[in-house]
Amino acid sequence: MKKFVISISVISICVIVAAIAFAESPSHDPDAIWKYITKESPYTKWSFWPDHQGMQPGRAPHGPLHKVFVNDRGINSTKPPVQYGTIAVKENYSKSKELKAITVMYKVNGYNPDAGDWFWVKYSPDGKADKFGKPGGCVGCHGTRAKNDFILVHEFN
Numbered sequence: 738m739k740k741f742v743i744s745i746s747v748i749s750i751c752v753i754v755a756a757i758a759f760a761e762s763p764s765h766d767p768d769a770i771w772k773y774i775t776k777e778s779p780y781t782k783w784s785f786w787p788d789h790q791g792m793q794p795g796r797a798p799h800g801p802l803h804k805v806f807v808n809d810r811g812i813n814s815t816k817p818p819v820q821y822g823t824i825a826v827k828e829n830y831s832k833s834k835e836l837k838a839i840t841v842m843y844k845v846n847g848y849n850p851d852a853g854d855w856f857w858v859k860y861s862p863d864g865k866a867d868k869f870g871k872p873g874g875c876v877g878c879h880g881t882r883a884k885n886d887f888i889l890v891h892e893f894n
């Protein structure tokens with residue numbers, strides 16, 4: 738009986754630990770990331786970089802206006818490279834402030850060591866992934882700031 742209780746407790750602890758690990762970092766799959774950033778840890782409750790708050794003007798290809806939300810791992814990273822598990826979510830708006838696309842960078846240990854280990858996704862506003870993985874466009878353009886860990890709106894000093 739004692740053994741049974743112990744094994745049940747061990748199993749429960751493993752399940753809880755696995756659930757916490759999962760909740761902390763989604764797998765690098767566009768649907769899992771979408772679920773994570775909209776339901777498990779809604780990005781709209783995350784922070785802005787101190788030097789990039791709220792709605793800001795932007796450049797091509799992302800569109801004229803945007804907001805960039807960053808999770809705690811990113812905000813707590815004081816120098817590049819940022820901590821694994823960092824996620825930046827960028828809402829891209831038209832001039833008339835209509836949400837057009839959501840672009841995401843997710844730092845995944847070992848995913849793409851040649852280009853900062855970032856997993857990239859471009860979603861439509863309803864969560865359909867248009868492009869994801871290591872698209873040459875995302876990596877190439879952001880790669881001009883590899884020293885700043887591919888991040889363009891925030892300067893690490």
Ligand code: HEC
Nearest residue numbers: 795796799827840841842857858859874875878888889890
């Ligand atoms: C031609 C250059 C270019 C390409 C291609 C590009 N980006 Fe960006 N990206 C930018 C610029 C410039 C910014 C800074 C904000 C702005 O001006 O809109 C930015 C900002 C971002 C941010 C906010 C975090 C940061 O780096 O500051 C995310 C997330 C992002 N881009 C994702 C993507 C994804 C995903 C793709 C590919 C589907 C992509 N970008 C392709 C130029 C580019």
